[in-house]
Amino acid sequence: MxxxxxxxxxxxxxxxxxxxxxxxxxxxxxxxxxxxxxxxxERGDARGLxxxxxxxxxxxxxxxxxxxxxxxxxxxxxxxxxxxGLRPAVAMTLVEMGMELPGxxxxxxxxxxxxxxxxxxxxxxxxxxxxxDDDEEDGEA
Amino acid sequence: MNEIAxxxxxxxxxxxxxxxxxxxxxxxxxRASVRLETVSRADVSAxxxxxxxxxxxxxxxxxxxxxxxxxxxxxxTEHSSQASSMSMSSMSTSSYEYxxxxxxRADGISVPIRxxxxxxxxxxxxxxxxxxxxxxxxxxxxVATAVSELARNIFQYAGTGEVRIRRIDGKRRGIEIVARxxxxxxxxxxxxxxxxxxxxxxxxxxxxxxxxxxxxxxxDTHPGLGTTVRIRKYAE
Amino acid sequence: MEDGSxxxxxxxxxxxxxxxxxxxxxxxxxxxxxxxxTAALRAIMEHLPVGLAAADSSGKLIVTNREVERLxxxxxxxxxxxxxxxxxxxxxxxxxxxVNPENVALGRALRGETVRGAEYFIRSQNVPEGGWYxxxxxxxxxxxxxxxxxxxxxxxxxxxxxxxxxxTAQNAAxxxxxxxxxxxxxxxxxxxxxxxxxxxELWEDVLALxxxxxxxxxxxxxxxxxxxxxxxxxxxRFVIIDLTGVEVIDTSTADHFMxxxxxxxxxxxxxxxxxxxxxxxxxxxxxxxxxxxxETLRNLRHGLxxxxxxxxxxxx
Numbered sequence: 001m002x003x004x005x006x007x008x009x010x011x012x013x014x015x016x017x018x019x020x021x022x023x024x025x026x027x028x029x030x031x032x033x034x035x036x037x038x039x040x041x042e043r044g045d046a047r048g049l050x051x052x053x054x055x056x057x058x059x060x061x062x063x064x065x066x067x068x069x070x071x072x073x074x075x076x077x078x079x080x081x082x083x084x085g086l087r088p089a090v091a092m093t094l095v096e097m098g099m100e101l102p103g104x105x106x107x108x109x110x111x112x113x114x115x116x117x118x119x120x121x122x123x124x125x126x127x128x129x130x131x132x133d134d135d136e137e138d139g140e141a
Numbered sequence: 142m143n144e145i146a147x148x149x150x151x152x153x154x155x156x157x158x159x160x161x162x163x164x165x166x167x168x169x170x171x172r173a174s175v176r177l178e179t180v181s182r183a184d185v186s187a188x189x190x191x192x193x194x195x196x197x198x199x200x201x202x203x204x205x206x207x208x209x210x211x212x213x214x215x216x217x218t219e220h221s222s223q224a225s226s227m228s229m230s231s232m233s234t235s236s237y238e239y240x241x242x243x244x245x246r247a248d249g250i251s252v253p254i255r256x257x258x259x260x261x262x263x264x265x266x267x268x269x270x271x272x273x274x275x276x277x278x279x280x281x282x283x284v285a286t287a288v289s290e291l292a293r294n295i296f297q298y299a300g301t302g303e304v305r306i307r308r309i310d311g312k313r314r315g316i317e318i319v320a321r322x323x324x325x326x327x328x329x330x331x332x333x334x335x336x337x338x339x340x341x342x343x344x345x346x347x348x349x350x351x352x353x354x355x356x357x358x359x360x361d362t363h364p365g366l367g368t369t370v371r372i373r374k375y376a377e
Numbered sequence: 378m379e380d381g382s383x384x385x386x387x388x389x390x391x392x393x394x395x396x397x398x399x400x401x402x403x404x405x406x407x408x409x410x411x412x413x414x415t416a417a418l419r420a421i422m423e424h425l426p427v428g429l430a431a432a433d434s435s436g437k438l439i440v441t442n443r444e445v446e447r448l449x450x451x452x453x454x455x456x457x458x459x460x461x462x463x464x465x466x467x468x469x470x471x472x473x474x475x476v477n478p479e480n481v482a483l484g485r486a487l488r489g490e491t492v493r494g495a496e497y498f499i500r501s502q503n504v505p506e507g508g509w510y511x512x513x514x515x516x517x518x519x520x521x522x523x524x525x526x527x528x529x530x531x532x533x534x535x536x537x538x539x540x541x542x543x544x545t546a547q548n549a550a551x552x553x554x555x556x557x558x559x560x561x562x563x564x565x566x567x568x569x570x571x572x573x574x575x576x577x578e579l580w581e582d583v584l585a586l587x588x589x590x591x592x593x594x595x596x597x598x599x600x601x602x603x604x605x606x607x608x609x610x611x612x613x614r615f616v617i618i619d620l621t622g623v624e625v626i627d628t629s630t631a632d633h634f635m636x637x638x639x640x641x642x643x644x645x646x647x648x649x650x651x652x653x654x655x656x657x658x659x660x661x662x663x664x665x666x667x668x669x670x671x672e673t674l675r676n677l678r679h680g681l682x683x684x685x686x687x688x689x690x691x692x693x
Contacts, residue, residue, distance in 0.1 A: 083645075084645055085645075086643050086644045086645065087609075087644075088602065088605035088606055088608075088609060088640075088644060091605060091640040091643040091644045092601060092602065092605065092640055094640075094643060095636045095639045095640045095643065096636070100639060100643075101643065106642060106643055106644065106645040107645040108608070108609070108612050108614070108644065108645035108646060109612065109645070112612075112614075112645065113645075115691075119691065
């Protein structure tokens with residue numbers, strides 16, 4: 001019995017935040033993660049967020065929505081998010097269910113995610129946010 | 142990479158995903174100035190030392206971290222066969238911690254849903270059973286996801302209930318999951334399932350999504366009398 | 378005087394003799410006829426290639442013909458039905474179970490049953506390899522209805538039996554051959570499907586999937602799985618899906634493609650669609666498919682150029 005909610009660590013690398021999910025995602029863990037990410041973004045010095053889901057073998061509707069909310073929230077705070085490492089079996093299941101991650105960028109692996117963030121965030125920018133450019137409801141991933 | 146490096150990787154992969162394990166291993170190798178094609182047992186301690194910081198970050202549970210480090214230490218000595226048998230037993234004790242016992246019956250395995258952790262348990266069980274039945278990776282994932290949706294609905298909307306998973310034998314082999322609760326019931330199931338009332342997330346979306354993943358879907362619900370969802374997935 | 382009465386007596390006696398002589402002749406004639414009939418019947422019995430036998434109500438054989446004797450062995454030494462059955466083998470259709478003596482055709486007929494077409498396999502000293510026979514038997518009853526005896530006729534039906542067995546064996550062989558062929562066809566079909574949508578590595582980071590012909594739901598599921606694994610394996614950033622070989626597309630196939638595109642996007646790669654034919658374009662438009670960030674180009678060449686340019690820009 002886990003007495004304390006397990007926390008997913010947030011690592012800083014090259015000025016960016018990296019969240020690597022390696023354990024089974026329960027609701028509390030995800031909620032906790034959202035809080036921790038919000039706190040980390042609040043510091044104002046993060047030049048992007050990578051959520052590595054290569055260790056996730058099952059994503060249901062709730063967790064998917066939570067991840068999306070997490071990405072949107074980070075963005076609202078000026079931190080671009082990239083989700084990387086989604087497994088083929090999980091991607092196929094999401095698509096079959098009709099679920100998507102609208103407005104969330106994706107990359108094949110951690111390296112690419114970091115390069116993508118670099119290309120999105122020109123050095124020295126304050127990370128001004130423009131809402132609504134590709135965040136449509138009947139969306140795209 | 143050579144056999145010894147392979148052993149190290151195998152141990153990392155028990156706790157971390159494959160891409161993460163590989164990246165940790167290759168950066169540790171770089172820092173320790175060790176080549177993965179020619180790792181010797183003497184090199185392993187240097188490798189483990191360099192793996193330390195990464196492991197501390199990614200494995201937050203003290204017990205898992207300790208187990209992993211012990212296994213890695215064993216690789217450094219000659220006792221690699223012991224390492225693999227030890228890792229098997231350590232996996233089984235740390236995997237499932239139960240509040241309520243899972244009942245194994247002739248008609249399947251029943252998982253009571255009382256706490257959030259049971260949702261995870263139910264879906265892991267679903268995935269394992271699907272794997273045992275020989276379903277492919279993708280289908281295992283679909284089954285597990287469907288179980289997760291149903292179990293979560295029970296937990297979030299009814300509070301308690303049960304998920305029963307059993308195999309179907311006979312002409313068509315498959316798996317059947319029955320999710321039952323005594324919650325408030327759904328007042329207009331047809332509407333929810335049709336997708337006309339389009340909440341993008343939530344119970345309706347979960348049910349609609351589940352329906353698309355499985356071969357048979359039955360919803361039995363009455364306000365005040367609870368809900369039963371029965372789904373089946375057949376092997377092809 | 379006495380002459381008159383003597384003459385009348387002699388006349389009477391002569392008439393009587395004549396009458397008796399006539400009756401005698403008649404009787405001789407019918408006996409000859411009867412003998413002739415019996416001889417004829419006997420000849421028939423002996424010369425027809427069927428086995429004939431008759432028994433009285435106690436089971437004692439009263440008539441047997443040459444064929445029956447040949448078929449069932451020397452019957453002259455066995456005088457009852459039971460004894461006859463003891464000296465040879467009458468088997469059921471499986472050729473191994475001995476028929477219960479009571480249930481042989483003649484036995485059944487003696488109990489009053491008329492038997493038509495009972496099949497037996499019979500082995501005896503004269504027919505050691507055995508043969509198939511059809512038996513027909515009937516009781517004959519007296520005026521009061523009691524069974525007084527029964528007769529049986531054996532017909533060889535080896536020819537028919539042989540043909541039946543041949544037919545069954547051939548059927549079994551055909552069924553097995555068909556099952557084998559079906560398996561081969563299934564394997565070939567899978568191979569063809571995989572070959573007809575090969576995944577090619579056009580360049581570093583660029584995969585191409587030329588789609589040819591009709592894509593059904595099973596094929597598209599298989600294709601999606603294969604493609605996604607290949608992308609992860611090769612870590613390719615782009616997949617060019619070339620639809621030049623697809624003349625027409627129905628709504629469910631279009632749906633599958635859209636799922637494919639979305640799945641590719643989710644794992645972190647990008648799709649580029651090329652070679653969309655007019656009919657296909659029309660269907661996609663009708664379905665109100667939103668292309669969003671999906672790039673569409675004229676053909677594979679243009680597709681590749683687009684990807685390479687993008688990769689180049691990235692590298693800068």
